[in-house]
Amino acid sequence: xxxxxxxxxxxxxxxxxxxxxxxxxxxxxxxxxxxxxxxxxxxxxxxxxxxxxxxxxxxxxxxxxxxxxxxxxxxxxxxxxxxxxxxxxxxxxxxxxxxxxxxxxxxxxxxxxxxxxxxxxxxxxxxxxxxxxxxxxxxxxxxxxxxxxxxxxxxxxxxxxxxxxxxxxxxxxxxxxxxxxxxxxxxxxxxxxxxxxxxxxxxxxxxxxxxxxxxxxxxxxxxxxxxxxxxxxxxxxxxxxxxxxxxxxxxxxxxxxxxxxxxxxxxxxxxxxxxxxxxxxxxxxxxxxxxxxxxxxxxxxxxxxxxxxxxxxxxxxxxxxxxxxxxxxxxxxxxxxxxxxxxxxxxxxxxxxxxxxxxxxxxxxxxxxxxxxxxxxxxxxxxxxxxxxxxxxxxxx
Numbered sequence: 001x002x003x004x005x006x007x008x009x010x011x012x013x014x015x016x017x018x019x020x021x022x023x024x025x026x027x028x029x030x031x032x033x034x035x036x037x038x039x040x041x042x043x044x045x046x047x048x049x050x051x052x053x054x055x056x057x058x059x060x061x062x063x064x065x066x067x068x069x070x071x072x073x074x075x076x077x078x079x080x081x082x083x084x085x086x087x088x089x090x091x092x093x094x095x096x097x098x099x100x101x102x103x104x105x106x107x108x109x110x111x112x113x114x115x116x117x118x119x120x121x122x123x124x125x126x127x128x129x130x131x132x133x134x135x136x137x138x139x140x141x142x143x144x145x146x147x148x149x150x151x152x153x154x155x156x157x158x159x160x161x162x163x164x165x166x167x168x169x170x171x172x173x174x175x176x177x178x179x180x181x182x183x184x185x186x187x188x189x190x191x192x193x194x195x196x197x198x199x200x201x202x203x204x205x206x207x208x209x210x211x212x213x214x215x216x217x218x219x220x221x222x223x224x225x226x227x228x229x230x231x232x233x234x235x236x237x238x239x240x241x242x243x244x245x246x247x248x249x250x251x252x253x254x255x256x257x258x259x260x261x262x263x264x265x266x267x268x269x270x271x272x273x274x275x276x277x278x279x280x281x282x283x284x285x286x287x288x289x290x291x292x293x294x295x296x297x298x299x300x301x302x303x304x305x306x307x308x309x310x311x312x313x314x315x316x317x318x319x320x321x322x323x324x325x326x327x328x329x330x331x332x333x334x335x336x337x338x339x340x341x342x343x344x345x346x347x348x349x350x351x352x353x354x355x356x357x358x359x360x361x362x363x364x365x366x367x368x369x370x371x372x373x374x375x376x377x378x379x380x381x382x383x384x385x386x387x388x389x390x391x392x393x394x395x396x397x
Contacts, residue, residue, distance in 0.1 A: 005125040010133060012178035013117045013124075014140060016080060019172050020113040021144035023052055023083070023106045026164040029152040033161035034094060044096055048103055050353075055107035057349035063111035064342020065206035068335060072116045072123075073185050079112025080176040087168040094161075115341045118323075122332040123188065130327035132270045135320035139263040142230075142256045142316075149253060209336075210343045216336055218389050219326055220343035222280070225381035226318045227351025229287075230259070232359040232374070233311070240363070240371070241305050251305070255312045262316020270324060277328070277390050279321030283314040284383045290314075291375035294368055304368075311375070318382065328393040 027049055034040070040048070056063075067075035086105035089098060118137050125133050155163045210216050238251040266279050290311045297303060323344070330337055362370030 005129045005133070006182075009124050009182050010121055012175060012182055013076075013121050014137065015171075016076065016113050016175045016179065017117040017137065017140045018144045018147075019083065019168065019175055020079075020110045020117075021141045022148065022168055022171070023087075023110050024141075025145045025148035026168060027103075029148065029156060030090075030161040030164050033156055034099075038094060038096070040096060048096075048099060051100065051103035052107045052110050053349045053352055055104070056111055056345045057353060058346075059111060060115075060342045060344075060346025060349065061207045061210045061339060062342070063345065064115045064339040065209075067112060067115045067119075067342075068338040071185075071188075072120055072338065073179075073183060073188055075112045076116040076120065076179060077176065079109045079116065080172055080179065082106075083109035083113065084169050084172045084176070087165050087172065091162060091165055111342070111345060114345055115338050118326075118341050119337045120183065120188065122327060122337065124183070125332075127327070127332070130332060131276050131324040132267050134326050135263065135266045135270055135276065135324040138319035138323040139260055139316065142259050142263075146253065146256050146260070206339060206342070210339055213336075214388060215329060215392060216340050216343065218385060218392060219322060219329060219340055220347040222322050222382055222385035222389055223319070223344055224347040224351040225378050225385065226315065226322060227348045228355040228358075228381065229318075229375070229378040230315050231352045232355035233308075233315075233371075235356055236359055236363060237308055237371070240368070241301065241308060255309065258309045258312035259316035262313040262318075263320050264316075265313075266317050266320035266324070270320075275328070275393065276321045276324030277386065277393055279317045279324070280382065280386050280389070283318040283321065284379045284386065286314045287311055287318075287375055287379045291372040291379065294375070295372040297368075322382075325389060325393060329389070 031040075031045055031048065035045075070078075082105060086102050086109055089102035089105060092098060118134065121133050121137060122130055152164075155167065159166065210220070234252070234255050237255070238248040241251055242248055262283075266276075269279065270276060290307050293307055294304065297307075326337075326340065330340065359370070359374050362374050364370075366373065
């Protein structure tokens, strides 16, 4: 058992995850500049933006089982190397087919990194630190998107779309060097269970194993309720909250910022011994109350902004509580942990795909009432899963 946490290892693994999220965050900004020299259709743009999500939604569970079979450190190193290749490929040609190929290559790398990094973070940390480390991991996507949004205008001006590829490759090389130097195979073997690797034919049944075991499914299934809410709301609510373009841009930054504040609050409460699933319960209750308030409210723009910011504060607590519950459901060295992290990739991407079109339809037909209905839908999914999650956690106490 790991007795103490080596924070340098946790930081380099977190950096690897953030750079996997960079693959998502950079593409909208790259496309803005690429469209000045290429005439991509709307469909082509949509495919470039969603390739990584599609691959994750289809192959997430398989990737988890495969990484466990190959070895976590080897898979992470391979993922970082493949990511470097994928981010540099567009520099050879900015035509559509090479760009699409690069996105497919990056998709493979993305799954390898986001499956292995959190699994290794759990294995290489002390038991008392694991809930907080997983809560910290839960915000890697939001933090990366905000960071990219902050530097993107300057980077585009200075280096064009190529600047994103070069910066990404440089950071990936730094992360790769950190992993090779700081994380040894011997450390991982000491932290792993003595369970034999899964048989090759078990890889084909990875999806069924995930879906048929409630202990493995509960965290990914709860997580889909969060992803249904976050991406949809952060994309569609700013234009509803203000007709002023400048204010919309600010809200696009403030709302994820509120979620990060929520993550900080979760880290403080977890340090004081509060169980992660209880954070999920608080977040669900507040989101339901906020949905009711929006439903009953008159046309008060300021009050809607305040309530929306409170919702996003809870959308920081929610993933921290969900993913922070992983150590309470499975042992850190459980051989199924990579499969569960693959399930998080899969179900998270499903929520990202399903959410925006559903919310768009509800807003088109019902306006703010549709937003309230959608909030209640997402909170209801999480609340239903929370009943089972809390029972599983309490059964292990």
